[in-house]
Amino acid sequence: MTLKQDFLKEQNFSINNSELISIEDFISGVTKERLLLDELQNIANNYIELERRKRNFARLILKNIDLLDFSNFIENPNYLIKEKFLKKSVFPANLKGLNVVCVDGSSVVKKFMDVDFSFLKAIAVKYYFRKSHDATIRFFPDLGGYNNYSIKGNYKNKEEQAVEASTSIEMTYMEINLLNRLIENQSDIDFVIIDGSIMNSPLNAYLSQDLDLISKYHRLVKEYMRLYEKCKEKNILLIGSIKDTRNSILTNLLRDSIMLLKPNYSYLKEFLDINYRQIMEYFSDLDLFNRILNKSERSCVFKCERQSSNNSERNNFYNSDLLNELNLSFYAFYLKTAKYDTPCRIEFFIDKESKNKDISEKADVISALLLPISSLNEYYGLPIPQIEAHKRAVFNQEELSLLFNNLTRILLKNGIVLTLKRRNRRPF
Numbered sequence: 284m285t286l287k288q289d290f291l292k293e294q295n296f297s298i299n300n301s302e303l304i305s306i307e308d309f310i311s312g313v314t315k316e317r318l319l320l321d322e323l324q325n326i327a328n329n330y331i332e333l334e335r336r337k338r339n340f341a342r343l344i345l346k347n348i349d350l351l352d353f354s355n356f357i358e359n360p361n362y363l364i365k366e367k368f369l370k371k372s373v374f375p376a377n378l379k380g381l382n383v384v385c386v387d388g389s390s391v392v393k394k395f396m397d398v399d400f401s402f403l404k405a406i407a408v409k410y411y412f413r414k415s416h417d418a419t420i421r422f423f424p425d426l427g428g429y430n431n432y433s434i435k436g437n438y439k440n441k442e443e444q445a446v447e448a449s450t451s452i453e454m455t456y457m458e459i460n461l462l463n464r465l466i467e468n469q470s471d472i473d474f475v476i477i478d479g480s481i482m483n484s485p486l487n488a489y490l491s492q493d494l495d496l497i498s499k500y501h502r503l504v505k506e507y508m509r510l511y512e513k514c515k516e517k518n519i520l521l522i523g524s525i526k527d528t529r530n531s532i533l534t535n536l537l538r539d540s541i542m543l544l545k546p547n548y549s550y551l552k553e554f555l556d557i558n559y560r561q562i563m564e565y566f567s568d569l570d571l572f573n574r575i576l577n578k579s580e581r582s583c584v585f586k587c588e589r590q591s592s593n594n595s596e597r598n599n600f601y602n603s604d605l606l607n608e609l610n611l612s613f614y615a616f617y618l619k620t621a622k623y624d625t626p627c628r629i630e631f632f633i634d635k636e637s638k639n640k641d642i643s644e645k646a647d648v649i650s651a652l653l654l655p656i657s658s659l660n661e662y663y664g665l666p667i668p669q670i671e672a673h674k675r676a677v678f679n680q681e682e683l684s685l686l687f688n689n690l691t692r693i694l695l696k697n698g699i700v701l702t703l704k705r706r707n708r709r710p711f
Contacts, residue, residue: 333565340562341574343553350551353540357639364536365639366583373581376651378412382471385668387478387676388458390450391683396702399437401450402686405457406431406675407465410668415655423465428675433457448490452499455483459506466513474520474652478669481523481630482613483507511609511632522649523630524669529567533585538563568617569625576619576626579654584646587613610635616646620657621664
């Protein structure tokens with residue numbers, strides 16, 4: 284059933300059936316004329332109607348924000364939202380005297396017929412704040428903040444998916460290892476921002492059959508554990524800042540929470556009238572909370588519980604014995620730091636036995652620390668150290684060409700010519 288048909292069913296719109304796209308059209312395609320004159324308009328109309336309904340739903344959430352009270356559920360260990368409210372205001376802290384570290388990395392894979400080369404780079408940046416908007420900046424491992432490279436060759440015959448997964452693991456390991464070495468050698472770090480999640484995803488079922496990948500993955504898991512242990516030992520606040528995600532965990536939790544609140548003819552009736560369960564299927568967390576949150580507001584905190592898929596349980600990062608030994612639980616919330624930017628997903632860990640009050644207070648502290656360094660541009664609300672680390676870590680074309688050209692020159696001297704994949708050497 285298409286989105287338009289869903290709308291027809293609920294809203295009783297009177298649209299001629301000839302305007303709907305048939306299964307045959309979807310499979311076989313249409314002419315360019317029909318696409319321009321008909322199908323594009325249908326697609327646009329679907330999205331316009333969906334956007335109208337999303338706006339109405341967001342207004343309904345804000346209208347009933349006080350009635351969306353989860354007090355009766357948050358003490359239940361199976362209920363993953365850990366605060367009674369959906370959103371709250373937060374206030375910036377004074378960062379004077381604090382040291383903030385951020386790490387980021389990038390990778391580029393050059394693929395050929397019988398070999399793949401991965402170019403990796405990771406940089407850490409450290410901000411010492413003399414004032415909230417005045418900082419001394421240092422880079423690691425080199426003063427310029429550029430020279431920390433690695434190159435990997437994949438000489439085994441592997442599927443592209445396995446090569447990409449291997450490169451991703453190696454890249455992440457390079458970042459976390461750099462962060463661990465920095466923490467070991469610096470005694471004055473107050474909090475650390477990772478560009479992305481502070482949790483590593485488990486291998487999927489297909490890739491978990493690759494013994495090389497499993498070995499690299501387990502090495503990465505141990506490096507993460509080392510990071511958590513060092514942050515606990517040195518009382519360093521570890522934060523994951525995720526700029527873009529299609530995750531809908533909190534949206535689904537909210538949908539289930541509305542069900543638990545039992546809307547009826549006199550209580551939250553409007554949610555029943557608009558069929559809230561269906562419309563919420565079209566939201567990601569970022570989409571929904573971008574409409575709900577104002578600048579300097581955060582969402583409720585929720586527990587991160589990701590399950591492994593199919594046969595990959597033995598590689599599941601979150602259920603590993605090592606993680607249980609550290610006695611940690613992971614939580615997340617959404618923080619809107621800039622008026623015209625979407626919220627960031629913020630992750631952190633805390634001891635498993637922590638009370639909801641402790642979890643909430645830690646989220647407030649993190650929000651207060653992030654706000655003053657994330658709200659300098661109304662259109663881009665990432666923390667400044669995270670932006671700087673990304674700028675230093677990303678490969679530019681000149682340095683990539685320098686590294687790759689030198690590699691090919693060495694190979695040519697030994698009579699080896701790299702053969703491009705056929706799709707990259709078409710004569711037309």
